[in-house]
Amino acid sequence: MLFTLIFRNAFRHRLRTLLTITGLTVAILAFGLLSTVISAWYAGAEGASGARLITRNAISLIFPLPLNYREKIRQIDGVRSVSLANWFGGVYKEPKNFFPQFAVEPESYLGIYTEYRLTDEERREFLHDRKGCIVGAKLARTYGFKVGDTITLQGRIFPGNWDFVIRGIYTGRDAKTDVSQMLFHWDYLNETLKQRSPGRANAVGVYIAEIAEQGRAAEISRAIDAQFRNSNAETLTETDRAFQLGFVSRTESIVVAIRIVSYLVIFIILAVMANTMAMTVRERSAEYATLKALGFGPAFLVLLIYGESLAIAAIGGGIGIAATFPAAAAFAKTLGKFFPVFEVSNTTVALQVLWALAVGLVSAFFPARRAARVKIVDGLRSIG
Known part of the structure; x- marks a missing residue:
């Protein structure tokens, strides 16, 4: 019954929920692609052997x-x-x-x-x-x-x-x-x-x-x-890894910019998701007051709101992660010559999962806190 209630609540306002899921999907997909670009940038150094030394002109x-x-x-x-x-x-x-x-x-x-x-x-x-x-x-x-x-x-x-x-x-x-x-x-x-x-x-x-x-x-x-x-x-000798990183360091500012953008995308969708959950709680103040009057405690309301937020985050995040692989393949086909190795790593997928989970948890914090603290009289007063 609880899962059914969470799912129905999540899709009560279908358009708003679908737009939120779409935004989260795009954000998780963008984060995955940008993280893969960064990994591809360092792929040569990561694959270098520690048993090789490169000697060049100093x-x-x-x-x-x-x-x-x-x-x-x-x-x-x-x-x-x-x-x-x-x-x-x-x-x-x-x-x-x-x-x-x-x-x-x-x-x-x-x-x-x-x-x-x-x-x-x-x-x-x-x-x-x-x-x-x-x-x-x-x-x-x-x-x-x-x-x-x-x-x-x-x-x-x-x-x-x-x-x-x-x-x-x-x-x-x-x-x-x-x-x-x-x-x-x-x-x-x-x-x-x-x-x-x-x-x-x-x-x-x-x-x-x-x-x-x-x-x-x-x-x-x-x-x-x-x-x-x-x-x-005269010569300069360094490990193969250091030699490869020397090329990456020349474009370090680009890598930093890409990394900042990837986290900025997550921050933006976090704000969007938090706003969605805040609107949901404001609209349902009377319902939460009624549940309290029927004997349901604050913990039950918190569980409902967190469940709804995590459900939306799971759907959007799952679609975003699934879309990352074909998107990365298309990217590699188009611009693959600039990135000899361009594959979505397990680390990138794990980060996508963690960020989707974090968005679901953080965006529900303040709305859940407000719902738990709502007084029955104040909530019922909003009816009509």
């Missing part, structure tokens, strides 16, 4: 490092293996078709980045073809790439047309793995540069070192940088 990432640094880094105590990578920065067919491309030393790079999964045949074909490349599964879906396709990139950092043959499509070990990149042979880039721009050859963007013990990351980083101190190209 002045700026745009300045290269000499090729002979590789062996010197390999000799540092605690370094298990070393690879290298260059950011390529080309476009596919037209400027809008931009995606991350890296020239790498294939065997050592794939040995360090074990989260990139290839079949044995794809790995073998990629290693043996100097003009071969591999692309992530998301990238392949976006542009319709297939194994065996020849693609041409227009170089921006390294001018000219560059032809590649797709030898594999890699998948990720888990949902946080970036599967929107293209990897190709650093030797192909270097040998071509020797012919086109000899002065730019034998230069490396970053070195990636795999270490045996994560606990020694700071110690090994200092040892690597000390090795090249006072040289023509």
